[in-house]
Amino acid sequence: MIAIHPLTGMPEIYAGDDLAKMLREALETAGLWPIQENDVLVVTQKILSKAEGRMADLDEVRPSPEAQELAQATRKDPRLVELVLRESSAVVRAVPHVLITRHRLGHVMANSGIDRSNIGPGGEERALLLPVDPDRSAAELSHALAGGDGIAPAVVISDSFGRPWRHGVVGVAIGAAGLPALVDRRGDEDRDGRRLEVTQIALADQIATAAALAAGEGAESIPAVLVRGLALPPGNAPASALVRPVEEDLFR
Known part of the structure; x- marks a missing residue:
């Protein structure tokens, strides 16, 4: 059985x-130590960015x-827009707000992932950027959290994204280690023996969204979640x- 365990009581991260x-x-x-086989620790981007000094x-x-110019078009703080541009490789869309x-x-993503909510005191004049290399950070956390028996958790670094043509945000993986973030099922057969031709499963995104059910999006103060009981497929692919790839963007 899959269980989702929120980690509560963590202090403010600096x-x-x-x-x-x-x-x-x-x-x-939380009584979740030691780590077990196939455990996945989902860590929100926010606490990782704070710990890495991305404020x-x-x-x-x-x-x-x-x-x-962009700030005038979008009606946003020019200072925030400057940070967005520094973190981005291209502007996809700029309209009011x-x-x-x-x-x-x-x-x-919106605003290059830069956030000003739940970042601690002084949030009005500060902004939090994404980690420099979340896949590397996930691997480092996984290694550091290995138990005495050598079992290490898979780690997913999660963030909240909106989606084209749908309202609301969901959890997504921006970093991952210790599991295949993308599972390629092409070539497998369905139950009727038909060959799967396009099926790829965003496993790390699925786990991030499941964890978001426990972590929340507001003042819940749950920055990490342990997902236990998954049967992880073999392999290791980063987020x-x-x-x-840009060349596969069908909507440019």
């Missing part, structure tokens, strides 16, 4: 904190002419495998 140590303590407090002070940002970009990691 730059330089030993996140692996804090997560282990939360797992121990930006808006008072120190000087908007470029391009940022000022909406700025969609292609992040340097390849994700197409970057989930990003569709």
Whole structure:
């Protein structure tokens, strides 16, 4: 049976904190230590970015002419728009109150994933950026959380994305280690013996969304979730495998 365990009671995270140590303590407090085979620890991007010092002070940002022009078009803070441009490789859409970009990691998302909610004191004049390399960070956390028996959890770094043509956000994986983030079922057969031709499963995204049911999106203060009881398929593919290449973008 699959069980979703929220990790509660974690303190505010600050730059330089030993996140692996804090997560282990939360797992121990929740009675979820030691790690078991096929455990997946889902860690929200927000606490990872905080621990890695990805906080930006808006008072120190000087908007470029391009940022000022985009800010006028989108009715957003020019300083925030400048940070968005620094984190992105392309602007996909800019209309009043909406700025969609292609992040340097390849994700197409609002505001390059920059967030100003639930970031602690002084949030009005600060903004939190995505981790520099969330796949690497996931691998480092997995290694650091290995138990004495050598069993390490798979780790998914989650964020909340909107989706084209649908309202609302869902959890997605922006980093992953210890599991195949994308499972390729092409070539398998369905129950009627028909060959699967296009089926690829975004396993890490599915896990991130399942964890979001427990973590919440507001003031729940649940920054990590342990998913236990999955039968993980073999293999190891990072979350970057989930990003569709630009040349396959059908809507440009």
